[in-house]
Amino acid sequence: MNVEFINPFLSSLLKVLATMADTKLVPGTPSIKNGDVALGDVSGMIGMIGPQTKGSMSITFDEALALDIMQRMLGERPAKINDEVTDMVGEITNMVTGGAKNLLGDKGYEFDMATPVVVTGKGHHLSHKCQGKTLLMPFSSPAGKAHIEVSFDTL
């Protein structure tokens, strides 16, 4: 899988969080995920299907970062991850994937998005079960870490 296919997700996440939550994430170095455990506390994930390929994308946040984004977006900071936080993570997942869909569509890679599923649970771990490798993109911020994982079957 070409890194060209993760950059639209990366730029879309930076833009969504800057616009919606006045939050600046610092991107780290993307890598091929190879058994290394990438842990998080709340993740949004979504399936993608197009004529050329299909795959899945996830965005994982540390709890502290998710709560910080919540506070910046809605003005209130819940004590812990609740339904409002998972709704927000689902919305962010939709917006980031929608932005990446537009950018990839411009390059001739069309896909449709399924609906997101949000996982909560301290230190959970995701495995994208594609034929292709999973690209892992870490982000850091003062409030905590985030990462995106993207995997497509045939890219």
Added chain:
Amino acid sequence: MNVEFINPFLSSLLKVLATMADTKLVPGTPSIKNGDVALGDVSGMIGMIGPQTKGSMSITFDEALALDIMQRMLGERPAKINDEVTDMVGEITNMVTGGAKNLLGDKGYEFDMATPVVVTGKGHHLSHKCQGKTLLMPFSSPAGKAHIEVSFDTL
């Protein structure tokens, strides 16, 4: 959402586990998931997109049940959930959704499947972020519990 749309997933899971793993699950009573926490240790989830609707499906297993299915399918019981177990859960997710896709296709509801994502983490919790309600279908067995959650946008 009509229960007609969860029955194909139910029957497909029973068939896949009986055929592949000689495992008999006892279905409980389906319900609309409404904030009740349905916890599990390993879950496979997948996105679905069709001309009439889109949505997501998940299958969640207790760790003990997942390890028992692994032993019955491959003859070896890992000490804990590892990559082979998550591969197996991803495969079961594909097979169950593929079976349901065929059954729903016969009723005129066509959809394509994305690729599965498998979550591990003690007592994690899933939220399907659809416009529609989430149908929850519990299963029991001597080795542990499982449940399916299905949500579609417009059914």
